[in-house]
Amino acid sequence: MRLSLFITLTLCSATVGTLPAQWLEDSLVVGAGPRALCYNSTDNKVYCANRSENTVTIIDGEANAVITTLPVGSGPQDVCYNSTDNRVYAMNYGDTTLTVIDGAGDSVIATVIVGNYPWAVCYNPTSNKVYCANSASSTVSVINGETNLVVATDSVGMWPEVLGCNRADNKVYCATNSNDSMYVIDGASNNLIATVPVGGMPKAICWNPANDEVYCVNSGDNTVTVIGGGSNSVITTVTVGYAPTALACDSADNKVYCANTGDTTVTVINGANNSVIATIATLSEPGALCHDRINNKLYCAHYSYGYVTVIDCASDQVIKTIHLTGEAPEPCAFTWNPLQNRVYAADKEQGIVAVLRDSMSGGIEETTNDGRGTLNPGPTVVSNMLFLEARGEKRGASGELLDISGRKVLDLKPGANDVGQLAPGVYFVSQRPAATRIVIAR
Numbered sequence: 001m002r003l004s005l006f007i008t009l010t011l012c013s014a015t016v017g018t019l020p021a022q023w024l025e026d027s028l029v030v031g032a033g034p035r036a037l038c039y040n041s042t043d044n045k046v047y048c049a050n051r052s053e054n055t056v057t058i059i060d061g062e063a064n065a066v067i068t069t070l071p072v073g074s075g076p077q078d079v080c081y082n083s084t085d086n087r088v089y090a091m092n093y094g095d096t097t098l099t100v101i102d103g104a105g106d107s108v109i110a111t112v113i114v115g116n117y118p119w120a121v122c123y124n125p126t127s128n129k130v131y132c133a134n135s136a137s138s139t140v141s142v143i144n145g146e147t148n149l150v151v152a153t154d155s156v157g158m159w160p161e162v163l164g165c166n167r168a169d170n171k172v173y174c175a176t177n178s179n180d181s182m183y184v185i186d187g188a189s190n191n192l193i194a195t196v197p198v199g200g201m202p203k204a205i206c207w208n209p210a211n212d213e214v215y216c217v218n219s220g221d222n223t224v225t226v227i228g229g230g231s232n233s234v235i236t237t238v239t240v241g242y243a244p245t246a247l248a249c250d251s252a253d254n255k256v257y258c259a260n261t262g263d264t265t266v267t268v269i270n271g272a273n274n275s276v277i278a279t280i281a282t283l284s285e286p287g288a289l290c291h292d293r294i295n296n297k298l299y300c301a302h303y304s305y306g307y308v309t310v311i312d313c314a315s316d317q318v319i320k321t322i323h324l325t326g327e328a329p330e331p332c333a334f335t336w337n338p339l340q341n342r343v344y345a346a347d348k349e350q351g352i353v354a355v356l357r358d359s360m361s362g363g364i365e366e367t368t369n370d371g372r373g374t375l376n377p378g379p380t381v382v383s384n385m386l387f388l389e390a391r392g393e394k395r396g397a398s399g400e401l402l403d404i405s406g407r408k409v410l411d412l413k414p415g416a417n418d419v420g421q422l423a424p425g426v427y428f429v430s431q432r433p434a435a436t437r438i439v440i441a442r
Helices: none
Strands: 004-005 023-029 034-040 046-049 055-060 065-071 076-082 087-092 097-102 107-113 118-124 129-134 139-144 149-156 159-167 171-174 179-184 192-197 204-209 213-218 224-227 233-241 243-250 257-262 265-270 275-282 286-292 297-302 309-314 317-323 329-339 341-348 352-359 379-384 385-388 399-402 408-412 415-418 427-431 436-439
Touching: 004 297, 023 065, 023 317, 034 341, 034 352, 046 159, 046 341, 055 097, 076 118, 087 118, 087 352, 097 352, 118 159, 129 159, 129 171, 139 159, 139 179, 159 213, 171 213, 179 286, 192 415, 213 243, 213 257, 213 309, 213 415, 224 243, 224 257, 233 275, 243 286, 257 286, 265 286, 297 329, 297 408, 385 427, 399 436
Parallel strands: 034 076, 034 329, 204 243
Antiparallel strands: 004 436, 023 352, 034 046, 046 055, 055 065, 076 087, 087 097, 097 107, 118 129, 129 139, 139 149, 159 171, 171 179, 179 192, 204 213, 213 224, 224 233, 243 257, 257 265, 265 275, 286 297, 297 309, 309 317, 329 341, 341 352, 379 385, 385 415, 399 408, 399 427, 427 436
């Protein structure tokens, strides 16, 4: 039986006063050449992989302060978070290793040997496994999240550099540049179960839980391949802008966003029928994307120009352009902190993580689920059931359950909601404009 650890914070914002929405709150000095970020929702920390100096910097999500910087392997290229065991993994491109960091203790607890020139890493919470794409070995290493042991090595095509996870169907996807294919790995058996043809030079993968479809962006032929999560077959191919490189999903509105680096646009795909419903004009070289699910905003990095564009996902309009500090900022990666509603942008040129803040309505509410009543009624999990009380004027108002990346995993209704099939970890109950953190444990 899973139990719930009671919730202490509901996200709101009476403290922001008259500050404008979406602003540059801080610039934190990290290591040289930051390339990737991830968020630890258990301890409210942000991790930055500094490729040029072989370190990972740990940031306190509430205080906006660097906690420590840890030495890892050579050339950390990517990071991901294991919410079940509260661990962070740094994939080291230069020395065929994966560094394991304890989220609570801020220390390195293991070094795992993987393949040659590992390029990407992702976590599958359904099976509690970590996947590492080894570009020069043409393999994917599968690591047990609890034991930190390699449990399988799957052979794929040459130069695997892109990974994605489908939590509903317990599958992991690996795209390769050599043969324009996507390999499907079964999360339970660790076996390859399908090879799906995609477009030229696949660059990114995202899963849309609203329709259980997987999107693969193909930079070489300006398309996005749409694949059925259950069928492992191509549903359609969507033509987008020039040289697309990044994807993000707004599952609440059933949309997928594609950044087209070559033509200054972001393409919006309707998940209901996989048609293009908007093309948003932005600045030059749009790249990394990040979705803020609380305020339903999309953040887009512009690599060589030092700007971050903010897009309202309800209207698909640009509402703000933020310039990062310094002489030649170059934002290349994002992560999102739902507790303080901060978006972090790694500036690989200046060794800085820019902290972007958005206003939220309300104040900080406290919820207790200890049988003595509540300060403010909040979600409660008992015996695999999440009990949701309606908020706001509509007593029948529903909500959404989000995972730590901000993706919807379950539609919620007032009353009892079955969460028994979900993996243990941290989740957020979103009833806009507020969100409440919960922890589901075994």
